[in-house]
Amino acid sequence: MASLKSFASVDRFIAEIASPATLRPAYVLLGDEVFLYDRCRKAVLATLAPEDTRDFCLHDLDLSDTSIFEILDRAQTPSLMAPFQVLFVRNLKTLYGRGSKKEEFAAIDAYFRSPNPQALLLFVADHLRIPTDLRKMDYQDKERFEKIRETLGDWCGFVELARVDENDAIKWVTTTAESRNIKFDPDAARELVDSLGADMMLIASEFEKLLLYVSAPVLSSTSVILIAAKDPEGVRTSSALDTFQPTPSTSTPREAGEPLTKSRVTLGDVETMVLAAKQRSLYELTDAISAKDRPRALLLLHGLLNASDGGEDAAIGHLYMLARTFRQMLIISEKNVRDPRAIWQVLWQGFRMPPFAAEDLIKQARRYKSRRELTRAIRLVARADLELRSSPANKLLVLERLILDLSTEPKPTPYDPTHQFAMEL
Template identity: 20%
Template sequence: MDEVKQLVTHIKNGQIKPIYFLMGEEPYYIDRISDFIENTVLSEDEKGFNQVVLYGRDITIDDIVENAKRYPMMSERQVVIVKEAQDLSRTIEKLVAYAENPQLSTVLVLNYKYKKIDKRKVLYKAIKKVGVVYESKKLYENQVADWIRRVLSAKKYTIVPKAAQMLVEFLGTDLSKINNELEKLQIILPQGTQITPVDIEENIGISKDYNNFELRKAIGERNVVKAHQIINYFAENPKDNPMVVTVSLLFNFFSQLLQFHGLSDKSPRNVASVLKINPYFVNEYIFAAKNFPMKKVSTVISTLREFDVKSKGVGSNAVPQGDLLKELMVRILV
């Protein structure tokens, strides 16, 4: 995120490079940088003759070079944006000749999503010498809640940890999807609002009481009644609560719990650091560790592996996922 801010600042200050190669697994920042260049480098009057958007599936490298080598009309620069450039992955190295001698009055932007070019190859080195190569790396799940907090903070909002965790568990690590939901909340809620689980439930449709976050907590507390209430809700709403997601999240939780048992320093700060969790949730792990000794945690992890296979239809084709979840809860909480 800091690299993106720096890149945007340079563009705002007129420090514009002839080539921007935007690559990587996370498309959110690739789109943000590309859109910023598209919207700000040229004035509205200049865009008509000097800005072109191409799509990788429809063009060749020769088409890109031909467009990039043109001179701008009544403008200092022209902008050529290639979206879905990853569709040219088999021939992308042919761009080397242009990268070694780019048209300095052209700003060439290549959106190379979900892939990256080999940093050992000539193309990477040539672009790096004259332009910018930005790699957008996918965030790990334990990083997304903090990303949500920082994005909202920049817009003058705050969010309670549980609400952020609900978004992560429901939407995963897709930053574009999460940002779309955050933008909806910003339309509905005034600046300065602290976003709560109730706001998430009422405006996004994620239940604040019946979700994987609450299930994990109920299991950690050995609250059998609450855990089965949640599982029954999941069984009745299987499309919104796929078993494979529940099993995956519980597997991560018990794997972290196993790590916790192995720590010599169980201070809240060290636990948060080692397990890569928000300090807000440390007490949940401390409490769960008392209810699940190390030997039991190992047994649960083995059980979760078994049910992960079953959740994918191996050896349990005729068993409804709701029934599998109920059996899983019994196995975990005995």
């Protein structure tokens, strides 16, 4: 991964800790990119904290529970059970809270003037969010970054755990798959990264799931299927498949016992296995609805149904997601959310959209002029849900009528309480 710019800072860090000549007494891990932090931690453990001595040499400490004086004292004291000590120190922001902290920083300076060569301090500054382009860093984060650099820069190495660039994430997916002898189609890699908002921790998790999916043995056309059926008395009965003779195949012969796998991840695999990729089509549908683009909305509806495993039978699930999306837009509109980062403050855990959809959903919510328009949309979805649960003759017509109603400017009508439908959304 040395050729990927987003991984350069971590790669330099891993190279430095591999040699005593370049190892510094301490490092600051700046940023909240969990995937890169995980790579750093694994490299440190593999290089400096072998498993047989890890219980004696690895210390996970928190500045909110343990004072910096105690941490420095522990780093300075040699261990009788292990030749080297590794100390991960979380909550670095505690050092930059209220008060001057003169005594704390004086103790840090005193330690680093004569550090223990058999100890490594790793300060974790995960309260900072570092974007891919450092020029776009939030002003408050930039101030915090500079303050840490001013106070610890003379003694510590800095490892920037910034957000991974989308193109680098795509390259990581394809090259990592190739290293495992699996072909990852470029359009599939882009869809995976786009649908997860270039969140590397999520990408890595879904990546492993996809590789397991395509690596699972599949049924060969040359396989002989034998079914052993037993009657209640335990006597084997003959099955028609016992005498099944496979049709000769023209495919390349395989060695005995060799598993037959796809060894390739396609766009269809990503759309099948990754929930966020399925949701992308739904947000495109709500975008067309909010823009009152009826032809595009109908096309997207049919595409969504065709891509669903259950087709029209999956309509209830699509309605649930539509209702959920309009409820999210209603809250965004009521709270007047303009910045995607503020969404995490107004939408609770379990009710948030995927990262890639945050900005789009804010834009869609702003197209609605009032709260009444959004509540009308929720009522229309509720009415369609009631119709579908009443076993209509044609589910597709119910869905098409719903999309046309949602994509049409509402006409002023007198309030009619009979239009209220109870529905658990």
